Amino acid sequence: MQTAENERALVALNQFEVGQSGVIRQVGGDGRIRRRLFDMGVTPGADVYLRKRAPLGDPLEVTLRNYELTLRKSEAEVIMVELDKEVRK
Amino acid sequence: MKKFALAGNPNSGKTTLFNTLTGSTAHVGNWPGVTVDKKEGVYKKCAEPISIVDLPGIYSLSPYTPEEVISRNFILDEKPDCIINIVDATNLERNLYLTTQIMEIDVPMVIALNMMDAVEKNGDRIDAGKLEEKIGLPVVAISALKEKGLDELMKRAYEVSQKPRKGTTVLADTKLMHLIGDCRIALEGQKVDNTLFHAIKLVELDEIEVQMHPESAKMVEEFKHTFNDDTFGSDFEAIVADSRYKYISKHYSAVLERKKGADRQKMSVSDKVDRVLTHKVWGIPIFIVILFLIFHLTFSEDFLYLGAGGVFDKEVRAYDATGKAIETFYDENGNMLQSLVDAEGNQLEGIFYKVGDALSDEFYDEDGNEAELVVDEDGAISEMAVVPYAYDQHGEKIKQFYDKDKNPIDILTDDKGELLPLYDQNGNLYGKFYTADGYEAAIVTDEEGHFEDVEFVSAIDEFCAGVDAHTFFGYEDGIFSPGVILFNTLDTFMGFLTACLTQGLSTAPAWVGGLVVDGVFGGLFAILSFLPQILLLFLFFSILEDSGYMARVAFILDRIFRRFGLSGRAFMPMIMGFGCSVPAMINTRTLADQNERTATIRVIPFFSCGAKLPILTAIAGGIIQLTGIGNADLITYGMYLLGIVVAICAVLLMRNTTMKGEVPPFIMELPAYHAPQFKNLMLHLWDKTKHFVKKAFTIILxxxxxxxxxxxxxxxxxxxxxxxxxxxxxxxxxxxxxxxxxxxxxxxxxxxxxxxxxxxxxxxxxxxxxxxxxxxxxxxxxxxxxxxxxxxxxxxxxxxxxxxxxxxxxxxxxxxxxxxxxxxxxxxxxxxxxxxxxxxxxxxxxxxxxxxxxxxxSAMIYIIGSWWWTLFIFLAVWAAVIALIVLNNKGKIDIKAFFEKLKGSFKRKKA
Structure with missing residues (x-):
C-alpha cells in the first residue's frame, strides 16, 4: 500500500485540467494562506474536483467536501493531489 | 437578561435565523468601535426575555480576518450564557469544523442543524439524534427560513444555559493530547479561563495565543524538536486541522444517509445558471449589462429607450374648430403656402387655413383648445400653444371685457397699474375669475394693461392643476423607469404638502413663511424625495448579494483586481459603496490583509453612494436643460465610471508607494445560487429607510x-x-x-x-x-x-x-x-x-x-474641459510622476533620500 502510493506521482492542483479530480495528499505554503486552506477544508485526504476556471483563466473553482471553493492558481500551486482515474481503475 | 450568541459559517442562514428569532426588535448596532459590529435583538418567547447577539460569519476561530478575531474575543471575553452554533446541513463537513473549535471553550452550546428541508429535498437524510450522540452536544434540526424547530431550539438552549459546561475536544485520541495537557496545566497555574481552548491554540502556535502566553509557547517549540509524525513531521497546525476533519468524516458518514444512486456530478439548476453567468466569453459582458440595467431601471427617464426609439413620436398638428386636422395652409391673399417659414427659418407672419371659401387663423389643438401655431426652423409645427383666457363662474370663456357702460375695453388697468373693475357685455360686474379647469384665478396683464394670462390664486390649486398621469409616468419622450416613477410619486406628494404649507402661511410674517417653507421643508423634501431611488438601487444590490451572484462577480473579476494589488473580494465592499459607504467600510473586515483594507476604505467613497446621486442627477439634468446636448443617463453613468477609474488609479498609486505589499490571498466559498428571500430583502430595506429618514430628520434638518x-x-x-x-x-x-x-x-x-x-x-x-x-x-x-x-x-x-x-x-x-x-x-x-x-x-x-x-x-476636469490642449501638459506631468515611482521602486533612484537631503539643506540654510 505504502509503496504503491509513493510510486504514484503527485500533481499540483493548478496543473489540473477542468473536470479532473483527485485526493489531496499534501498542503504546502506558509503561514496564513496555509491556515486558511485548512480552515476551508483543504486538508490531506479530502477529495477535490476542478469544476472550472474563471473567464480570465484564473482563479479556479473546485468542488471540495461537498461545496464550491474558489482559489487562485498561485494558491493552488501548493496543493499536491493524487489524480483519480488516470492510473487507478 | 440572559445572552445567547449566534455563531456559524457565512451563508449558513444565521441572519435569517436572527431575524426570525428577534423579529422587529432587532437593531443594527452603531458603528464607532470595532467591538460593536454584532447585531443584537431580543427573543421573547422563552421563560424570560433573552438577548440574542448575531456574530459575524466565520469559518474558524483562527485569527485570519478581523471578523474571526471579533467573534473569538466575544465568546471568550463576554462569556455568553449559551452559543447557538448554526450548521448548514447541506454542507455538514466544513461547518462542523468550526463546531469542533467552539466546543473547546467552556460555554454551554447547542447545535442548530439548519436547512434540513434542503437536505430532504435532495433525497438525503441526516440523523440529528445520532449526531447528538456522537458529538456530545444537543442538536436540533431546524429550518430558519420555514420557521421550523425554532421553539425546540430555544427551549434546549435555555435548558443548557442553566448550568456551566466544560470544554471538550475531538483531539483526545491524537498524539498531541499529551502536549495539550501539559500546556493546560501551565495555563491553569496562571489562572487563565478556558484552558482547553487556549492550550490547543497554543499548540497550533496561533499568533494571538503566542503573544499572550510567550512562556508556554516556548514549551511547545521545545516539544516540537522531539516530536515526529509519519505524515506531517512536527507541523502541529496541520496535525490539528487534519485530526478535526478526520474526526468529522468518521462520524459524519454514520450520520448522513445519501440517496441511493445519487449522481454527484449531476447538473442542478444552480449549476446551469452558473454555466451562463460565469461563462468564459459571456461572463464579463453579462456582468456589465446587469450593472447597466440596474442603473437604467433606477434612474432612466426613457425606459428601455422606447422614446429615443421613436415609439412615442407623434406629429403635432393644427386643427380647425370642428376638430378636423388642417392639411394645407394659405397666406392672407389665399395663396397656398409651400412652407411655414421664410428663407431664414423664421415663422411667417400670417398663416391661415380655409373654412369654405373664407380664410381663418383661429387654430385649435387636438383637445379643441384655441391655440397658436409655433413652427420650428424646418417649417414643421413643433407646438400648439394654447391661448390663455379667463373664465367666468359659469365656465364661459371671456373673450372681451367691458366697462360699466358696456363699452368694450382692452386696457384693463388704470395709470397706477391697478386692475379696473371689469364687466360683461350686459354690464354685470365680474366677481371672480377662473381657469379653464375651474380653479379660481387672477388676471395678469402686460405693462400696457392688455390681458396676458391668468394665474392661480391658491398654491394648492396651482399644484393640483399641474399634476396628471404624465407627472408620474413620463411624457411623449418616453415612459419613466420604475425608479423615476417611484421618485415622482413621492415627490408629488411632497409638492402637495409644500403647496398646502405655502397656502396656510400666506398671511404669516415673511420670515416665518420663509423659514418653514424654504428652510425646513424645502430642504427636507428635496432629500426625502430621493429615497425611493436609493432604496431601489439598494434592493437590486441586495438581490445580487442574496442570490449568490455577487460572489461570482468576485470570482470573475479577481484576475483584474489582482493587477491593482487587491483581491476579487475587495469588489464587494466597493460595490456596496454605491449604496452607502458606511456599511461598505465595515464590510472591509472580510479582507484579510490590512493594507488591502486601508486602500479599500480610502477608495470606497469614490463609488458614488446613494446620497451623492441627487448631485449627479440634478446637475446632469441642469446641464441637459441648458445646453440641450447629451443625455442625463450618460452623464450619470459617466460620472460613476469616473469614480471607478479614479479609485483604480488611486489604489495603484497607493500600492506602489505608501502601501507596498504582497497581493492578498483569494480563498473563498462560492455559495449555491438561490432565489433571494423576500422577507430578508424587506428587512434590509427597512433598516436602510430607517437610517436614512433618521439622518434626514436630525443632522440634515x-x-x-x-x-x-x-x-x-x-x-x-x-x-x-x-x-x-x-x-x-x-x-x-x-x-x-x-x-x-x-x-x-x-x-x-x-x-x-x-x-x-x-x-x-x-x-x-x-x-x-x-x-x-x-x-x-x-x-x-x-x-x-x-x-x-x-x-x-x-x-x-x-x-x-x-x-x-x-x-x-x-x-x-x-x-x-x-x-x-x-x-x-x-x-x-x-x-x-x-x-x-x-x-x-x-x-x-x-x-x-x-x-x-x-x-x-476636479482641477484637471475643469482645466482640460476648458482648454483641451492642456491635456498634453497633464499627460506629461503624470508620465513623469509614474516614471519617478517606477524608477524608485526598481531602486534606480531614491526619492525618499532626495527629500531627506533637501530637508537637510533647507535646515542648514535656515541655520
Whole structure:
C-alpha cells in the first residue's frame, strides 16, 4: 500500500485540467494562506474536483467536501493531489 | 437578561435565523468601535426575555480576518450564557469544523442543524439524534427560513444555559493530547479561563495565543524538536486541522444517509445558471449589462429607450374648430403656402387655413383648445400653444371685457397699474375669475394693461392643476423607469404638502413663511424625495448579494483586481459603496490583509453612494436643460465610471508607494445560487429607510435650518429678504474661501454676487452629501423671489437657477460633481473610516488623501474641459510622476533620500 502510493506521482492542483479530480495528499505554503486552506477544508485526504476556471483563466473553482471553493492558481500551486482515474481503475 | 450568541459559517442562514428569532426588535448596532459590529435583538418567547447577539460569519476561530478575531474575543471575553452554533446541513463537513473549535471553550452550546428541508429535498437524510450522540452536544434540526424547530431550539438552549459546561475536544485520541495537557496545566497555574481552548491554540502556535502566553509557547517549540509524525513531521497546525476533519468524516458518514444512486456530478439548476453567468466569453459582458440595467431601471427617464426609439413620436398638428386636422395652409391673399417659414427659418407672419371659401387663423389643438401655431426652423409645427383666457363662474370663456357702460375695453388697468373693475357685455360686474379647469384665478396683464394670462390664486390649486398621469409616468419622450416613477410619486406628494404649507402661511410674517417653507421643508423634501431611488438601487444590490451572484462577480473579476494589488473580494465592499459607504467600510473586515483594507476604505467613497446621486442627477439634468446636448443617463453613468477609474488609479498609486505589499490571498466559498428571500430583502430595506429618514430628520434638518438662518441674516443679525442674500453671513464665508476653488472652475471666475453658492454647497455637503442639492434648493428660492419648483425634478430646477445666476460653465459643473464625489464624504462615513483605521496616522492620511484627490481630479476636469490642449501638459506631468515611482521602486533612484537631503539643506540654510 505504502509503496504503491509513493510510486504514484503527485500533481499540483493548478496543473489540473477542468473536470479532473483527485485526493489531496499534501498542503504546502506558509503561514496564513496555509491556515486558511485548512480552515476551508483543504486538508490531506479530502477529495477535490476542478469544476472550472474563471473567464480570465484564473482563479479556479473546485468542488471540495461537498461545496464550491474558489482559489487562485498561485494558491493552488501548493496543493499536491493524487489524480483519480488516470492510473487507478 | 440572559445572552445567547449566534455563531456559524457565512451563508449558513444565521441572519435569517436572527431575524426570525428577534423579529422587529432587532437593531443594527452603531458603528464607532470595532467591538460593536454584532447585531443584537431580543427573543421573547422563552421563560424570560433573552438577548440574542448575531456574530459575524466565520469559518474558524483562527485569527485570519478581523471578523474571526471579533467573534473569538466575544465568546471568550463576554462569556455568553449559551452559543447557538448554526450548521448548514447541506454542507455538514466544513461547518462542523468550526463546531469542533467552539466546543473547546467552556460555554454551554447547542447545535442548530439548519436547512434540513434542503437536505430532504435532495433525497438525503441526516440523523440529528445520532449526531447528538456522537458529538456530545444537543442538536436540533431546524429550518430558519420555514420557521421550523425554532421553539425546540430555544427551549434546549435555555435548558443548557442553566448550568456551566466544560470544554471538550475531538483531539483526545491524537498524539498531541499529551502536549495539550501539559500546556493546560501551565495555563491553569496562571489562572487563565478556558484552558482547553487556549492550550490547543497554543499548540497550533496561533499568533494571538503566542503573544499572550510567550512562556508556554516556548514549551511547545521545545516539544516540537522531539516530536515526529509519519505524515506531517512536527507541523502541529496541520496535525490539528487534519485530526478535526478526520474526526468529522468518521462520524459524519454514520450520520448522513445519501440517496441511493445519487449522481454527484449531476447538473442542478444552480449549476446551469452558473454555466451562463460565469461563462468564459459571456461572463464579463453579462456582468456589465446587469450593472447597466440596474442603473437604467433606477434612474432612466426613457425606459428601455422606447422614446429615443421613436415609439412615442407623434406629429403635432393644427386643427380647425370642428376638430378636423388642417392639411394645407394659405397666406392672407389665399395663396397656398409651400412652407411655414421664410428663407431664414423664421415663422411667417400670417398663416391661415380655409373654412369654405373664407380664410381663418383661429387654430385649435387636438383637445379643441384655441391655440397658436409655433413652427420650428424646418417649417414643421413643433407646438400648439394654447391661448390663455379667463373664465367666468359659469365656465364661459371671456373673450372681451367691458366697462360699466358696456363699452368694450382692452386696457384693463388704470395709470397706477391697478386692475379696473371689469364687466360683461350686459354690464354685470365680474366677481371672480377662473381657469379653464375651474380653479379660481387672477388676471395678469402686460405693462400696457392688455390681458396676458391668468394665474392661480391658491398654491394648492396651482399644484393640483399641474399634476396628471404624465407627472408620474413620463411624457411623449418616453415612459419613466420604475425608479423615476417611484421618485415622482413621492415627490408629488411632497409638492402637495409644500403647496398646502405655502397656502396656510400666506398671511404669516415673511420670515416665518420663509423659514418653514424654504428652510425646513424645502430642504427636507428635496432629500426625502430621493429615497425611493436609493432604496431601489439598494434592493437590486441586495438581490445580487442574496442570490449568490455577487460572489461570482468576485470570482470573475479577481484576475483584474489582482493587477491593482487587491483581491476579487475587495469588489464587494466597493460595490456596496454605491449604496452607502458606511456599511461598505465595515464590510472591509472580510479582507484579510490590512493594507488591502486601508486602500479599500480610502477608495470606497469614490463609488458614488446613494446620497451623492441627487448631485449627479440634478446637475446632469441642469446641464441637459441648458445646453440641450447629451443625455442625463450618460452623464450619470459617466460620472460613476469616473469614480471607478479614479479609485483604480488611486489604489495603484497607493500600492506602489505608501502601501507596498504582497497581493492578498483569494480563498473563498462560492455559495449555491438561490432565489433571494423576500422577507430578508424587506428587512434590509427597512433598516436602510430607517437610517436614512433618521439622518434626514436630525443632522440634515438641523443643517438646513442653520443654512437658512445664516443665509437670511446679515453679520449684524438683521433679517434679510430673499433678494438681498448676498449680504448674508453665508455669502461672506463663501466669499472668503472662494479663491481656493478658482482652479476648479467654481471660484473667483463666477459672477461676484452669487458666485459663492457652489463653494457653500460643497461645504454643507461635508455634513451629508444630500445637503448639496438641498442647499441649492434653499438658495434658488433666494435668488429668484417666488421661485417655486413644482416640476417633477425640483433639484434640476434649482441647479438651473444656480447656473443662470452664476454663469458657471459646463466643465466647471462637471468638476463640481467630481469634487463632491471624491472629497471627504459625509460625517457618518468619516466616523466609520476613523473607527476602521488601524491608527490615527493612517486616518489623518485618509482625510488628506480625499482632499488632495478630489482637488487634483476636479482641477484637471475643469482645466482640460476648458482648454483641451492642456491635456498634453497633464499627460506629461503624470508620465513623469509614474516614471519617478517606477524608477524608485526598481531602486534606480531614491526619492525618499532626495527629500531627506533637501530637508537637510533647507535646515542648514535656515541655520
Amino acid at each position: 438641523a443643517s438646513t435650518i442653520v443654512i437658512w438662518f445664516i443665509s437670511h441674516f446679515s453679520w449684524n443679525w438683521q433679517y434679510l429678504p430673499d433678494e438681498s442674500m448676498d449680504q448674508s453671513i453665508l455669502a461672506g464665508i463663501g466669499g472668503i474661501i472662494r479663491p481656493l476653488f478658482t482652479p476648479l472652475g467654481f471660484g473667483s471666475q463666477l459672477s461676484a454676487r452669487w458666485g459663492w453658492v457652489f463653494v457653500v454647497a460643497a461645504i454643507t455637503g461635508l455634513i451629508a452629501k444630500e445637503n448639496v442639492i438641498a442647499t441649492f434648493g434653499t438658495l434658488a428660492a433666494c435668488i429668484t423671489s417666488g421661485f417655486v419648483a413644482n416640476e417633477a425634478l425640483e433639484g434640476v430646477d434649482s441647479v438651473v437657477e444656480m447656473i443662470s445666476a452664476t454663469g458657471i460653465t459646463v466643465p466647471a459643473l462637471i468638476a463640481f460633481i467630481a469634487f463632491n464625489m471624491l472629497t471627504i464624504p459625509c460625517f457618518a462615513a468619516v466616523a466609520t473610516a476613523k473607527a476602521e483605521s488601524p491608527n490615527k496616522r493612517s486616518f489623518r492620511f485618509t482625510l488628506l488623501f480625499w482632499v488632495v484627490t478630489s482637488y487634483v481630479v
